[in-house]
Amino acid sequence: MYRSHVLVCGGTGCTSSGSQKIMETLRTEIAKAGLDKEVSVVQTGCHGLCALGPIMIVYPEAVFYSMVKDEDIPEIVSEHLVKGRVVKRLVYEETVTDEGIKSLAQTDFYKKQHRIALRNCGVINPENIDEYIGTRGYEALGKVLTSMTPDEVIQVILDSGLRGRGGAGFPTGRKWQLAKNLVQDGGQKYVCCNADEGDPGAFMDRSVLEGDPHAVLEAMAIAGYAIGASQGYIYVRAEYPIAVQRLNIAIGQAREYGLLGKDIFGTGFDFDIELRLGAGAFVCGEETALMTSIEGNRGEPRPRPPFPAVKGLFERPTILNNVETYANVAQIILNGAEWFASMGTEKSKGTKVFALGGKIKNTGLVEVPMGTTLREIVEEIGGGIPNGKKFKAAQTGGPSGGCIPAEHLDVPIDYDNLIAIGSMMGSGGLIVMDEDNCMVDIAKFFLEFTVDESCGKCTPCRIGTKRLYEMLDKITKGKGTLEDLDKMEELCYYIKDNALCGLGQTAPNPVLSTLRYFKDEYIAHVVDKKCPAGVCKDLLSFTIDKEKCIGCGMCAKQCPASAISKTDYIAPGKKLPAMAIDPAKCVKCGACMATCKFKAISKK
């Protein structure tokens, strides 16, 4: 029995900022103070506020310490844990008020959030199955096996309106129904989990696996019962070592408890799960490529039909759902379809997890009801854009998605609305961009990614994305023509219509959406040969305002290309001659501008 729990985040974000060391020091200091029988230190998954890591929460007071350093630990132990005095200077500043420490649930970052998929992340120890059971874990599996038929399970998932969280938004219940009914020959079927999260900027699946791995295992067993499968596979990226480690621990514990394996709960239902590690190919997140990879072949997509529900893994009926989709399943079984369907919009129910990144204050993970507007996510939960800059666009859906401009900030976010405005939900990466981001450059960045990751099986994707990239590159170098813009658009539609798999079909989206909303920026690059955001180096020129320059020469010292030299002009009131940049030698690194204290250097 412990009177107090100190939760330390052990997610990837906080681990990389040193939370493992903090946990060790904490245990040593607590033992030194003689509190090791009273205070327990618990490693948890991600709390979401990754920007403020390492994060530590002391319960029952729910005091939230952020950016904790190893050397702060003795003070926290001797002041807070021994004497009950909160170390205010280390507490997340928004929770410190005149009346004392307010609860984390009331902060801007958390108050609009509604956590279903992330409900245990940051709350329980993911390496202890008992803690998961303590929060009603495996109760849904017990309920399903002892009191529901497979059809009833599928009906509940159908009624809940749950749609695939991997991006495309296919109704989950429908997928399960097809896999159960289309082939009924009594042979093996498979349940797969897509944990090959590859979109740049998306990390919600990793956080669920790291923070609540049993939720995924339980849901897969439920799915296995629903479709009549006894074997599951989780395809997880090898680049997620903590997730892999915790999944292995979780599978081991579940087997030990008999929650995976033969005759679960004495009902005669068998189900087991194995891990398969992905070797880093983006295309393996595509369902048919993923299955081909599990089979031991080169990860390349195959044409559909036949759909996986008929011929999937090892040519047998298979369902493949994303990690976040599974994380909702047990909650739907426990709380009912109506409960889940009461959240969200007409066609998109429940909540969605977004990974906030880019030019935003609170980088991290948020879970909000479907239908929340982009403005609420960016400005309220995300804390807005740092340094007083202006919002320009938000990129959703990674390399398959598009950019949403400021004029659509108030659109309620759900699957259908995002498609209508030329983007897509994708897995939920949300990258915020401000006025310093060039939209042509962003499109080029994503195309570079798809060119790299194209598996090469079909021509439209292999060659088409490369040609698109080349045109974008030409434009950012100031060599594009207006005709290129038209050609580019035509090529985009050609790739969309003809590529074999989802990766190729959505690859042109970043180009199409920036062309749609930011055509003026493309035109500025092509016609005026200028980059309005000042990003594309070939279109930039740095100049020194000779009236402001005091001639100190600091810029010339910084210049790596020796492009700056003295002129013979001395501005009125100044003592030394002004400096000037030779555009022929300038490499546009910007070092001179960063070093000038008199704001005499500008880029255009």
Next chain:
Amino acid sequence: MKSLEELKAIREKMQGSVALRNEDSDQTRVVVGMATCGIASGARPVLNTLAEAVAEKKLDKVSVTQTGCIGLCQYEPIVEVYEPGKEKVTYVKMTPDKALEVVNRHLNGGAPIKEYTLNSTTL
């Protein structure tokens, strides 16, 4: 594990401890003064007794926490009970035995023990 009963047993064993991490505002807060004065006059056994008894009785709406010195050092150990919507009750000169009584009669039974409170002591 072969039955739902076994699952339930683990859940109940764990619930008390996981419930400590909840942030409901309708919780009753039991706060023990744990500054130097409190610790010196024996607040730690009081705190531990309270925490254990609350968990044992599965009072999941009650959280036991600690605080600093509230300035009445000669009355330590001090335990304050904040129930939502009710006036704060301040118990003074607590011992583990008195703490057990508070859990049984006040937190579980709903009746504050007047004779242990600050109001019944002459200042």
